[in-house]
Amino acid sequence: MESFDKKPMFAAMKLRLQNSWMFVAFFIGFFLVWEYSVIFFDIPLYILTPPSLIVEKGAADLDRLLYYTYVTGTEVVLGYGVAVILALPLGLAIAFSSLLKRTIYPFIVCIEMVPKIAFAPLFISWLGFGLLPKVIIVFLVCFFPIVLNAILAFSSLSEELTLFCRSTGAGVWRTFFKVRLPAALPQCFVGFKYAAINATVGAAIAEFIGSDKGLGFYIQIVTGNMRPDLAFAGIFFLTLLGLSLFGIVTLAERLLIPWHISVRRT
Amino acid sequence: MSHHIEFAGLKKVFGTGPDAVQAFGPVDLSIAEGEFISLLGPSGCGKSTLMMMTSGLLEATEGTVTIGGSQVKGPQTDIGVMFQDNTLVPWRTVRGNVELQLEMRGKSLKEFSDKIDNLLASVHLEDFADRHPYELSGGMQQRAAFCQAMVHDPKTMLLDEPLGKLDAMTRERIRSDLQRLWMQERATVIFVTHSIEEAVQLSTKVAVITPRPGTIERIIEIDLPFPRDFDVKNSPEFAAYVREIQEIFRGYGVI
Ligand SMILES: Nc1ncnc2c1ncn2[C@@H]1O[C@H](COP(=O)(O)OP(=O)(O)OP(=O)(O)O)[C@@H](O)[C@H]1O
Ligand SMILES: [Mg+2]
Numbered sequence: 404m405e406s407f408d409k410k411p412m413f414a415a416m417k418l419r420l421q422n423s424w425m426f427v428a429f430f431i432g433f434f435l436v437w438e439y440s441v442i443f444f445d446i447p448l449y450i451l452t453p454p455s456l457i458v459e460k461g462a463a464d465l466d467r468l469l470y471y472t473y474v475t476g477t478e479v480v481l482g483y484g485v486a487v488i489l490a491l492p493l494g495l496a497i498a499f500s501s502l503l504k505r506t507i508y509p510f511i512v513c514i515e516m517v518p519k520i521a522f523a524p525l526f527i528s529w530l531g532f533g534l535l536p537k538v539i540i541v542f543l544v545c546f547f548p549i550v551l552n553a554i555l556a557f558s559s560l561s562e563e564l565t566l567f568c569r570s571t572g573a574g575v576w577r578t579f580f581k582v583r584l585p586a587a588l589p590q591c592f593v594g595f596k597y598a599a600i601n602a603t604v605g606a607a608i609a610e611f612i613g614s615d616k617g618l619g620f621y622i623q624i625v626t627g628n629m630r631p632d633l634a635f636a637g638i639f640f641l642t643l644l645g646l647s648l649f650g651i652v653t654l655a656e657r658l659l660i661p662w663h664i665s666v667r668r669t
Numbered sequence: 670m671s672h673h674i675e676f677a678g679l680k681k682v683f684g685t686g687p688d689a690v691q692a693f694g695p696v697d698l699s700i701a702e703g704e705f706i707s708l709l710g711p712s713g714c715g716k717s718t719l720m721m722m723t724s725g726l727l728e729a730t731e732g733t734v735t736i737g738g739s740q741v742k743g744p745q746t747d748i749g750v751m752f753q754d755n756t757l758v759p760w761r762t763v764r765g766n767v768e769l770q771l772e773m774r775g776k777s778l779k780e781f782s783d784k785i786d787n788l789l790a791s792v793h794l795e796d797f798a799d800r801h802p803y804e805l806s807g808g809m810q811q812r813a814a815f816c817q818a819m820v821h822d823p824k825t826m827l828l829d830e831p832l833g834k835l836d837a838m839t840r841e842r843i844r845s846d847l848q849r850l851w852m853q854e855r856a857t858v859i860f861v862t863h864s865i866e867e868a869v870q871l872s873t874k875v876a877v878i879t880p881r882p883g884t885i886e887r888i889i890e891i892d893l894p895f896p897r898d899f900d901v902k903n904s905p906e907f908a909a910y911v912r913e914i915q916e917i918f919r920g921y922g923v924i
Contacts, residue, residue, distance in 0.1 A: 572744060573773040581773060585760045
């Protein structure tokens with residue numbers, strides 16, 4: 404693939420930072436209002452804590468937070484990874500097989516209607532408090548968006564390009580790697596990104612329902628102990644986890660489809 | 670000259686039953702080797718349909734297409750097709766898109782490197798070889814698609830409104846380039862256009878097609894010397910051909 408000039412990208416980033424000072428100011432303002440209204444309205448600390456205290460208490464409990472981030476991160480990465488590995492080939496197969504399109508595809512669409520997270524208590528009762536049920540739940544919330552977008556991606560090559568490929572007499576594989584696959588990538592990434600957002604939500608809820616470690620477990624326990632400061636610290640790390648996954652997927656998108664309109668800048 | 674492309678009773682109907690649309694034909698036509706024939710006809714008369722059937726990408730409902738003595742039964746890979754909608758892929762540069770045609774055919778890029786340079790230069794895209802299609806205007810994209818369609822040296826070319834999106838001035842220039850290329854290579858060309866003057870300037874023969882379902886109204890042999898430069902185009906003979914064709918279209922009520 405041809406190289407894209409990276410320099411304008413950095414210039415554009417700088418410009419965006421310059422343009423984003425209002426956002427940054429608003430952000431800081433939000434935390435200041437939070438901080439001082441807790442003090443001003445005399446809100447009890449077991450209901451809401453000011454941001455400064457969240458940082459302080461969170462730092463004191465950093466070891467546990469980091470360990471639990473690692474635990475939840477493992478669930479997220481495994482569930483997401485397995486979902487990508489299984490969903491892509493399945494989506495591909497369904498897109499190219501009229502038999503699968505008439506059998507498995509409607510079935511997947513039906514299951515997609517079911518809120519997958521509702522299965523969480525069942526999986527935990529079947530498989531216990533360990534890693535596996537969480538990975539399965541993360542997998543479930545990631546799998547469907549990836550499969551459905553992959554099916555769409557691989558079945559929507561434009562009429563002209565389909566004819567062009569046929570007119571060259573190229574075989575199935577060559578057509579796939581030179582045209583079909585690159586053409587499908589943008590729509591696949593829609594699924595990857597959607598799934599990346601779902602992944603941490605799935606992991607946290609699964610941990611709420613039954614676990615003895617992880618950020619979801621942590622948030623639930625400290626909230627029960629009237630420690631909203633620590634709950635916020637847990638939420639912070641959960642957010643960080645979600646953003647990292649989303650960031651990695653976005654980075655991959657930028658590297659793999661720099662030509663696509665959703666990625667390129669002008 | 671031998672009859673290179675032959676249509677015999679060729680007809681296309683889309684759909685079946687009461688919803689069926691008779692898109693084209695029946696048509697009988699022979700095109701000699703090295704001929705440059707233009708198809709001139711109102712929109713929807715089946716010109717693109719004929720191109721598809723000729724290239725073997727669309728099955729005829731009735732009748733046959735024969736190229737070089739063998740009947741067309743599937744995609745013809747030794748011809749060059751320029752589709753009405755452009756077939757550039759967004760992830761490759763202009764050069765990469767031209768190379769795609771070769772790669773799909775398993776041809777060596779090295780061997781064609783000079784050919785690609787020459788082609789791009791002939792349509793004035795040499796400075797844009799490393800740009801992506803989205804950085805090009807519609808007309809530039811069409812010129813790139815033209816290079817893509819003929820880089821593999823096809824002896825038969827089907828060009829479906831290749832100059833459709835170009836502005837009048839560029840169009841004029843590309844026409845002369847196209848004519849020069851054709852005079853060098855003497856490929857057999859079927860060319861679709863909506864411009865009567867373009868058809869008269871470029872072609873050895875102009876086939877005037879009736880409104881849908883398209884059949885051939887008349888075939889007009891254009892007996893003017895090549896290259897048909899400025900002088901030829903301003904000759905009374907040229908004007909007479911244009912007039913003759915205009916009269917036919919006026920008969921249809923389309924102009
Ligand atoms: N896939 C299709 N299914 C049904 N009808 C079709 C299909 N493709 C073309 N037609 C019909 O066939 C007729 C001829 O279409 P075609 O595209 O060949 O016209 P054309 O002469 O190339 O027109 P234009 O100059 O506008 O490109 C049209 O009336 C169109 O409605
Ligand atoms: Mg057409």
